[in-house]
Amino acid sequence: MSPADPNPRAERFSRLKGTHDILPAQVPAWRHLEKTVADVMSRSGYHEIRTPIFERTELFSRGVGAQTDLVGKEMYTFEDQGGKSLTLRPELTASIVRAYLQHNLDRDSPLSRLYYLGPLFRQERPQKGRQRQFHQFGLEALGSPHPEQDVEVISIAWELCRALAGGELTMRINTIGSPGSRAGYLDLLRQSLEPFKAGMGENDARRLATNPLRLFDTKDPQMRALLQEHAPKISEHVSAADSDHYAAVQAGLDTLDIPFASDPTLVRGLDYYTRTTFEITSPVLGAQDALCGGGRYDGLVAQLGGPSTPAVGFAAGIERLLLAATESGHEPAPAETPDVYMAATGDDLIPQATALTHELRKGGLSVVQEVMRRSLKAQLREANRLGCRFAVIMGDTAGANKGMAVVKNMTSGEQTELPLDEIVAEIRSSLG
RNA sequence: GUGGGCGUAGCUCAGCUUGGUUAGAGCACCUGGUUGUGGCCCAGGAGGCCGUGGGUUCAAGUCCCAUCGCUCACCCCA
Numbered sequence: 001m002s003p004a005d006p007n008p009r010a011e012r013f014s015r016l017k018g019t020h021d022i023l024p025a026q027v028p029a030w031r032h033l034e035k036t037v038a039d040v041m042s043r044s045g046y047h048e049i050r051t052p053i054f055e056r057t058e059l060f061s062r063g064v065g066a067q068t069d070l071v072g073k074e075m076y077t078f079e080d081q082g083g084k085s086l087t088l089r090p091e092l093t094a095s096i097v098r099a100y101l102q103h104n105l106d107r108d109s110p111l112s113r114l115y116y117l118g119p120l121f122r123q124e125r126p127q128k129g130r131q132r133q134f135h136q137f138g139l140e141a142l143g144s145p146h147p148e149q150d151v152e153v154i155s156i157a158w159e160l161c162r163a164l165a166g167g168e169l170t171m172r173i174n175t176i177g178s179p180g181s182r183a184g185y186l187d188l189l190r191q192s193l194e195p196f197k198a199g200m201g202e203n204d205a206r207r208l209a210t211n212p213l214r215l216f217d218t219k220d221p222q223m224r225a226l227l228q229e230h231a232p233k234i235s236e237h238v239s240a241a242d243s244d245h246y247a248a249v250q251a252g253l254d255t256l257d258i259p260f261a262s263d264p265t266l267v268r269g270l271d272y273y274t275r276t277t278f279e280i281t282s283p284v285l286g287a288q289d290a291l292c293g294g295g296r297y298d299g300l301v302a303q304l305g306g307p308s309t310p311a312v313g314f315a316a317g318i319e320r321l322l323l324a325a326t327e328s329g330h331e332p333a334p335a336e337t338p339d340v341y342m343a344a345t346g347d348d349l350i351p352q353a354t355a356l357t358h359e360l361r362k363g364g365l366s367v368v369q370e371v372m373r374r375s376l377k378a379q380l381r382e383a384n385r386l387g388c389r390f391a392v393i394m395g396d397t398a399g400a401n402k403g404m405a406v407v408k409n410m411t412s413g414e415q416t417e418l419p420l421d422e423i424v425a426e427i428r429s430s431l432g
Numbered sequence: 433g434u435g436g437g438c439g440u441a442g443c444u445c446a447g448c449u450u451g452g453u454u455a456g457a458g459c460a461c462c463u464g465g466u467u468g469u470g471g472c473c474c475a476g477g478a479g480g481c482c483g484u485g486g487g488u489u490c491a492a493g494u495c496c497c498a499u500c501g502c503u504c505a506c507c508c509c510a
Contacts, residue, residue, distance in 0.1 A: 014501080069508050073433090091510090120510080125433080127504060136510055203507080217508075269509055279510095290510055317510030345468045378462085380470035395468065410470070 018124070018132025020319075025335070029322055032333035033164055037117060037137045040163075044156050046115040046139050051095040053119065057085040063094030063304055065271025067211055074122040088121035091270070093297070093313055094304070096140045101306040111143035117318075129288035129320045138294070138315035142301065145310035147245050150276045150296060151252030157292050157314045158258050161280045164321045165291055167328030171259065173278040174266035175246040176213065177238030179299060182274075185237040186212055192230050199226075216265040233264040242275055249276055268293060272300040276312065284327035285320060292316035339431060341383030341410075342369040344394040345376050353394040356405065356420055360392075363424035365431075383410060390427055 015021060022030060041048070061071050076088040089095055096114055099105075105112045117137035124130060139156065141149055154173070161169055176182060189212045197205050204223055207214050216231075218224060235246060253260055260278075268277050277295035285291075294314025301309035326332070340360055344353040350373075357369045368386060370379045376393070383391045393406040393415075407423060408415035409430070418426055 017501090074508080122509080124508070125506090126502095127506095130509070134510070138510090214508095219506085287505065288509070293510065315510060320510060341470095343469090375463095376468045377464095377466085377470075379468095382470085384470040391470080393469075406469090408469075413470085415469085 016132070018126040020131060020133075026322075028333040028335050029325070030318075033318060033321065034117060034137075036163055037115070037160060040156060040160055041115040041139065044113075044152070046113040046141075046156075049096060049099060049114045049116055050118065051092070051099050051116070052089075054086050054088050055095055055098065057087040059094050059098055059304070060087055060090060063097065063272065063300060064091060068269060068271055070122065070269060074124050076121045076123055090120055090122045092116055092118070092120065092136065092138060092315065093140060093270075093272070093300070096313075097142075097301055097304050097306070097311075100140075100142060101301070101304060106142070106301075106307060106309060109143075111141070113139070113141050115139040127288065128286035129317070129323060131319060135318040136315045137318060138313060140311060140313035142309055142311040144312075145298065147248035147252060150245075150249045150312050151256070153294065153312045153314055154249070154253060154276075154278055155256050155258060157278070157280060157294060157316065161291050161316060161321065164330075165282055165324035165328065166330030167282060167284055167324060169280055169282055169291070170261065171278060171280050172261050172263040172266050173249070173253075173276065174263050175235050175238055175242055175249075175275050176267060176273060176277055176295075177234060177242045178274050181237070181239035181242055182234075185232070185234050188232055188237060189213075189234075192232055193226075196226055196230065213267045214269070216267045217269070227265065235262070235264050245275055268295060272297040272303065274298045278314070280316075282320075282324040282328070284324055288320070290317070291320050291324060335387075336366075337387030337389070338368045339365040339389050340367040340427060341379070341386065341388040341391045342367055342394070343376060343379040343383065343391055344370060346396055347373060349394045349396060352405075352420070353392075356392065356394070356423065360424055360427070363428060365424070365427060380408075389431060392423060392427075 038048070057075070057077050060075065064071050066072070070090050075090050078086055080086055096116060100112060100114070115138065117135070119133055119135050121133050123132060126132060137160075139153065141153055154171075158169075158171060177185060190208060193208055193212070193215070197208055200208065200223065201220070204215055204218060204220075213234075215223070216227060218227075235243070238246075250260070250262065266277055266279060268279075273295045275296040275298065278293070279290050280292040281289040282291050283289070292314055294312070296310070296312045298308075298310040301307065301311060324330075342353050342357045342360070344350050353369060357367050360367045368383075368388065370382070372378075374382070376395075380391060388410055391408045391410055393408060395406060403420050404417050405420055405423060406415050406417050407426060
């Protein structure tokens with residue numbers, strides 16, 4: 001911004017509410033997370049899948065559930081030029097299932113293990129740990145109805161959250177039964193709570209009629225006490241098969257020494273869940289403390305037009321994981337630093353410096369060349385600031401004209417004068 | 433959509449209560465102390481429509497109103 005700037009008051013743009021720029025200083029932490037996810041997924045037999053950022057609106061309203069808050073009021077929906085209703089994806093499971101069916105992955109193999117990582121969009125008021133554009137990674141295991149599949153999925157979620165977030169984490173699990181046995185429970189729940197309807201808030205009274213399971217989400221202490229006292233526990237009212245499945249999942253987690261709490265109030269916000277649900281939370285986050293949530297969704301594939309296919313999955317919030325890591329003192333990944341700073345003491349030496357820079361890079365070294373024509377003092381200060389292991393100084397008094405340059409070790413301060421064609425090998429051997 | 437808190441230098445913040453000369457600090461940045469040599473130290477420098485608009489006043493960063501933005505929480509979720 002020079003004094004001659006013609007319009008110093010021109011309006012600047014700023015990021016949209018709820019969106020964030022990921023600046024260079026933060027990128028190493030992201031890359032470390034992405035690499036860890038890829039490694040763990042790959043070791044567990046999961047393959048990455050990437051799907052479009054937007055889909056037909058109906059995929060989400062039908063897949064996630066038209067009654068959910070997510071679909072009802074949080075989606076970024078717009079019409080394309082043909083009048084088709086499109087939506088920026090607010091979650092990924094529906095998209096993955098859509099791709100799974102569209103490409104007939106179910107016929108390639110009876111079991112598909114898929115994972116993903118990418119941005120999602122929800123139109124909510126931002127707060128700590130909640131953004132309008134945010135990122136998740138997660139996995140979907142499609143094909144197995146057996147509890148060992150649930151255990152595999154939960155254990156991967158647990159391992160990743162522990163590795164990435166650090167600190168104390170809590171895992172809660174529950175079963176919400178299969179649709180058949182759940183219907184009976186919902187009736188029972190309504191009957192048990194109906195007498196107290198008058199004392200409930202407007203919101204809770206409405207949910208009692210439309211979606212009584214969601215009552216368990218409340219933070220109102222009065223409502224919590226009411227539920228504690230009068231609501232039957234769903235895990236005690238599901239079918240014997242559901243109950244056996246739940247017991248087997250818990251036994252599997254015990255075998256792996258994964259600590260968990262069975263929580264009868266853990267219900268999830270999306271309509272497609274069946275049987276197992278789980279959630280991993282961190283005490284260092286704010287009100288939005290869930291790092292990861294997931295569960296079984298045996299009905300979704302059929303709901304989206306496919307053959308009846310049992311499935312389990314989870315999704316983890318990347319920003320929340322990174323936030324938890326920072327808050328719990330988990331050390332961030334170090335930034336990458338260059339091997340060499342290429343300095344020159346005179347303008348006439350710049351061509352030689354450029355040529356040597358090129359040679360060093362061809363030799364596999366990372367090199368930053370001075371392009372500001374600053375004083376040598378300023379150039380070395382820059383080299384130091386960047387954390388360069390070596391500085392190469394192209395200088396005339398010492399003999400650049402005789403094909404020599406100075407190699408300075410920035411850690412020890414030692415420097416030696418070497419022929420230009422020996423410098424690559426010298427630095428490479430010093431770096432080991 | 434509803435509440436609370438906060439907007440002063442690139443960053444983190446003092447100053448506002450009780451209006452009064454040229455608005456400060458730390459860090460970061462630049463220059464010099466070294467006539468090509470970084471870090472530490474010392475000296476100097478640059479950098480501010482005090483978010484924006486209006487009002488009160490002889491006088492507003494400071495008081496009042498509005499507005500925009502950020503943030504935390506509710507709702508809900510990763």
